[in-house]
Amino acid sequence: xxxxxxxxxxxxxxxxxxxxxxxxxxxxxxxxxxxxxxxxxxxxxxxxxxxxxxxxxxxxxxxxxxxxxxxxxxxxxxxxxxxxxxxxxxxxxxxxxxxxxxxxxxxxxxxxxxxxxxxxxxxxxxxxxxxxxxxxxxxxxxxxxxxxxxxxxxxxxxxxxxxxxxxxxxxxxxxxxxxxxxxxxxxxxxxxxxxxxxxxxxxxxxxxxxxxxxxxxxxxxxxxxxxxxxxxxxxxxxxxxxxxxxxxxxxxxxxxxxxxxxxxxxxxxxxxxxxxxxxxxxxxxxxxxxxxxxxxxxxxxxxxxxxxxxxxxxxxxxxxxxx
Numbered sequence: 358x359x360x361x362x363x364x365x366x367x368x369x370x371x372x373x374x375x376x377x378x379x380x381x382x383x384x385x386x387x388x389x390x391x392x393x394x395x396x397x398x399x400x401x402x403x404x405x406x407x408x409x410x411x412x413x414x415x416x417x418x419x420x421x422x423x424x425x426x427x428x429x430x431x432x433x434x435x436x437x438x439x440x441x442x443x444x445x446x447x448x449x450x451x452x453x454x455x456x457x458x459x460x461x462x463x464x465x466x467x468x469x470x471x472x473x474x475x476x477x478x479x480x481x482x483x484x485x486x487x488x489x490x491x492x493x494x495x496x497x498x499x500x501x502x503x504x505x506x507x508x509x510x511x512x513x514x515x516x517x518x519x520x521x522x523x524x525x526x527x528x529x530x531x532x533x534x535x536x537x538x539x540x541x542x543x544x545x546x547x548x549x550x551x552x553x554x555x556x557x558x559x560x561x562x563x564x565x566x567x568x569x570x571x572x573x574x575x576x577x578x579x580x581x582x583x584x585x586x587x588x589x590x591x592x593x594x595x596x597x598x599x600x601x602x603x604x605x606x607x608x609x610x611x612x613x614x615x616x617x618x619x620x621x622x623x624x625x626x627x628x629x630x631x632x633x634x635x636x637x638x639x640x641x642x643x644x645x646x647x648x649x650x651x652x653x654x655x656x657x658x659x660x661x662x663x664x665x666x667x668x669x670x671x672x673x674x675x676x677x678x679x680x
Contacts, residue, residue, distance in 0.1 A: 395677075396432040400442075401425075402617075404671035409446055412552060412581055413606030413627035414638060415661045416457065418449035426459075430675075438465040440476075448482070451511035451639035455484030463521075474523040478538075480516060487513035489589070507657050509639040512589060515544050525556075532558045536579075547587025548601055554579030569615060576609040583637070590636075592654050599652040602633040604662070617674045623667045631658030638662070 402425070408415055409422035416422070428442030441462035448457045463476020489500030489510045504510045517540050525534040534556035543550030558575035566572070583601035591598050610623030629637070632648030640659035648658035 398430045398432075398675050398677045400428040400430060400673065400675045402671060402673035404669055406667060406669035408665050408667050409448065410608075410625050410665060410667055412579060413604070413608070413625055413629075413662060414634075415665065416446070416448045416450070418642065418661070419665060420449060422447045436467045438467075439463075440465065450482060450485065450515060451505065451509060451641050452482070452485035452488065452513055452515055454482035454515060457482055470527045472525045472527070474525075475521070477518065477520055479518045482515045485511075485513040485515055487511065505639070505641045507641065507643055508655050509635070509641060509643065509657070510590065511639045511641075512545055517542050517545050519550075530560050530562055532556075532560070534558075543583060546590060546601075547598060548584040550584070551582040552579060567613075571614040573612045573614070574610070575612065576607070578605070578607045580605050590639075592652060594651060594654065599636060601637050601652070602629060602650075604629040604633075608667075610667075617672050617678075619669075619671050619673065621667070621669045621671070623669070624664070625667060626664040627662045629662040631660065631663070632656065634662035635659035 404424045405421065406424070407421050408419050409417040409424070424444060424446040426442055426444035428440055430438055430440045432438050439462075442460075444459045444461075446457045446459075448454060458481045459478060460481065461476060461478040463474060465475075466473045487500040488504045490502065490504040490508070499513065500510075519538045519540040521536065521538040523534060523536045525532050536552075536554045536556065538550075538552040540550045542548070554577050556575065556577045558573055560573040561571060563571075580603065582603045585600045586598040588597050604627050606625070606627040608623050608625040610621055612619055612621045614620075627634075630648065630650070631643075632650040632653040634640070635643040635648065635655075635657050636650065636653040638659055638661045640657075640661050643657040643659040645658045646656035649656040
């Protein structure tokens with residue numbers, strides 16, 4: 358009898374166990390919806406420097422300058438980004454423009470280690486004043502008679518635009534780049550301008566970092582080709598305009614990075630002599646009479662295109678990095 362009872366209990370246990378296990382509540386983690394990253398982002402930053410140099414030529418009379426920018430970005434694909442931006446820099450121009458304000462936009466496609474950047478850049482210089490003498494008065498009746506104190510002349514409007522294309526190739530810790538810019542009316546002088554440069558940058562890997570401070574070295578060699586100005590900048594030998602001198606420019610520097618901050622220390626120079634530099638820039642501080650060239654008959658010489666050391670401290674970040 359006991360054997361029968363035990364057999365029945367065993368059978369019931371065997372059949373009940375699966376039913377009991379199925380009825381037990383199972384603890385699971387709640388499903389968290391996967392949120393796709395936003396295609397939008399905004400980059401922004403600011404900088405201070407002891408000299409604002411553009412293609413080897415000071416834009417601030419070798420004096421300190423400050424800058425800031427904001428750049429919205431939209432990723433239309435994982436490897437294609439659209440962008441637009443505005444930036445501003447403090448300057449010292451011959452026409453006493455109040456500042457440089459840049460409006461730009463373009464597209465950045467990336468294919469593996471190769472990154473392209475194609476776009477449009479407008480350089481706006483508000484608040485300029487016209488300084489002219491002689492025949493220029495009939496071309497620009499708002500000019501201050503007699504020109505600048507050293508005899509140079511400058512248009513009230515220096516604003517202009519460029520189109521550009523860049524390509525960068527990353528190989529290991531190195532980035533090699535080629536840049537091309539073109540303007541049909543460079544600095545509103547009437548002369549076309551074409552700038553081509555090659556760049557190289559080495560960014561030290563984490564193993565070579567200086568504690569929490571990263572570093573890089575970089576350099577650029579470029580050539581600025583320039584056409585002939587309009588008659589406003591003409592001289593007696595060339596009354597219809599002067600053929601600006603093409604020139605080479607180069608720079609090399611060391612950068613230190615910490616979080617969003619970068620300290621860039623750089624040497625920059627060109628092969629423009631002081632006379633042709635004066636003809637190109639209309640430097641109001643140019644002086645002397647010994648730097649005579651065909652396009653600079655006054656002989657005044659400018660150091661705006663000479664060697665200079667640039668120390669720049671900048672902060673750059675994006676809204677995405679703050680989340």
